[in-house]
Amino acid sequence: MTNTTSERRVISVIVMNESSVLARVTALFAGRGYNIESLTVAPIPESDMSHITIATNGSAKVMEQITKQLHKLIPVYKVIEHEEMVEKEMVLVKFPIAENLSDISALCAAYNGGIVNVGKEMVIAQVADEPKRIKHFIEASQRYNPSEIVRGGVVAIER
């Protein structure tokens, strides 16, 4: 059964840090019609490699193919299919300054965040938490009329 059910999955891809590598990875998904839910990429400190985190949906069989195909790419060093992981995502939300700032601040605090910037007309809040909780935070923040929401994509590390 688990072989065919489509579930959310997170994979980390460790790649050689070269210009076309991200295109190779994403083209592999695009060419096969696999969806990417979120993607983050950043260099790994003190190395010539980068860490790509991809959240996607698929059955175990599809994931096995994705993993193998990713591994087959020449600049891909390692592919980690996360099972026991700590997963975090960041979001920035812009609220009108006229809203109740102490309420917003309390809401952000409940999700491990806070107000990080205050301008003439807007405040910007930052929250970093598990993707599921980020979704809840965004829902809860709707009552304060956010004018802009930017999600950062998932990063994950195996426990």
Added chain:
Amino acid sequence: MQMSGAQMVCEAIIAEGVTTVFGYPGGAIMHVYDEIYKQEGFEHILNRHEQASVHAADGYARATGEVGVAMVTSGPGFTNAVTGLATAYMDSIPMVVISGQVPSQLIGTDGFQEIDAVGISRPCTKHNFLVRSLEELPRVLKEAFYIARSGRPGPVLVDVPKDITVDIGEFKYPDSVDIPSYKPTYKGNKRQIEKAVEAIKLAKKPLLYIGGGVVLSNATDLVRALSEKTQIPAVETLMARGVMGAKNPLLLGMLGMHGNYSSNMAMSETDLVISLGARFDDRVTGKLSEFAKYADIIHVDIDASNIGKLVDVDFPIVGDITQVLEKMIPLLDDVNPDRYQAWREILNRYDELHPQSYVDSDEVIKPQWAIERIGELVGENAIITSDVGQHQMWAAQHFPFDRPRQWINSGGLGTMGFGFPAALGAKRAFPDKTVINVTGDGSILMNMQELVTAAEYKIPVINLILNNHFLGMVRQWQTFFYEKRYSETDLSFQPNFKALAEACGGIGYDVTTKAEFDAALKDAIEQDKVCFMNVQTNRFEDVLPMVPSGGALFNMMLPQKNPSNEGEK
């Protein structure tokens, strides 16, 4: 040593031991061509279309096992090469294609003859490079050859901007390659091999399923030794024809959509599939849920992504066939070949029941007869290339291939127009062999400009055109599945093939009888000129057996045994 980027390209080709390069010059690659003019380390063949250059390099690679090299210019030069890259990619052929690119500072400006070559070729190359500085050029070239020939082989594109070919810098060709992220697995896991051996010992109806990977790994002798020792019968895929040898009593034939009866029945009834370098292509398996339904599967493949891709595998072994078989064969010392005797007898009866056959005719040349005839007349000394369609299947079914690399065809991509340029590459590699491109009146026109190349360089390949005035394979499907609506497949309007060959500096033969066939072939072999042998065959011959697309392997349309029904004429 100080030299230009263009000279570095030539020096790298020489250092890799390449003796023949196929290509076509143009603006962005001109500096390299200027260096080609000055050097004497390799020969350059000027094809008359870039697609043909890449197929010729491919044919060279398939015939020799070495890396083939093609060179093209930017823009249309490169896009014409894409079909060649894709063809080689699908069949895992080691190849390096060097393309010119507009100068670095013009990249991304829609410059004249600019196209994103690495973007376009990404899905049809094993790897590709856009060279970004002169300093990295020697390393990139070294890595390109290394990646092309190592692991599961494949084509590699090196896109070189024009300014880098002009710049002058220090050249030292690296001795070795170190790509931390690319370490192919050659050694099979010992424990897995032992488990597979146990399965072979317990099986009652094992079957060797031999794919093109055996050819790529040069593992023919080991595969023959394995079957000899265990007396396990074998089927070959289209890409593996010649591995077992046509005379080998353990070879059942080719399996798949146009496989013979005993091969397909063997795959349907086996209890243990021993897959060596095959990838369970849909043209091989037919309906997957019925494929080898009663069998456990041992799958040996150097590419882990092939394992479990289409069928669930019980004994996966990631590794090079040669290295895996070297370990596996000694472990089979105590197998008693008699164990599989009953199984072999069943299969022999299947073969007697429905042998690979056709109904010959005295009035008209049957395409199968033509293939068998070249087998009789040139046989072992021949290298057979083919285009794609009915003629390809007849050649695969009826030619007595007795060694690997004797059969060169586009199996995965199915590229019409492949055969003629591939034959040029094979003939250049083996001038003493008779190289015959088995083709059709459809396919041959897709790269017929190579007549000029072949005539200029005196590459005397024989194009055996099995002419049925149809795009035969599509016509066959229209007969079977589209109620005989022959939409755009009637090729009654024809060029004068004989005159066409002669106009380009070759020889033409019009053949309508068996006597003319023998005479033309004999003459063609003796001539040192390229030729078209235009053989009129019956129009409505079908390739049989046939497993209709998506059907189970054991549901075959079989050839008629009774010569009374000649069908439509």
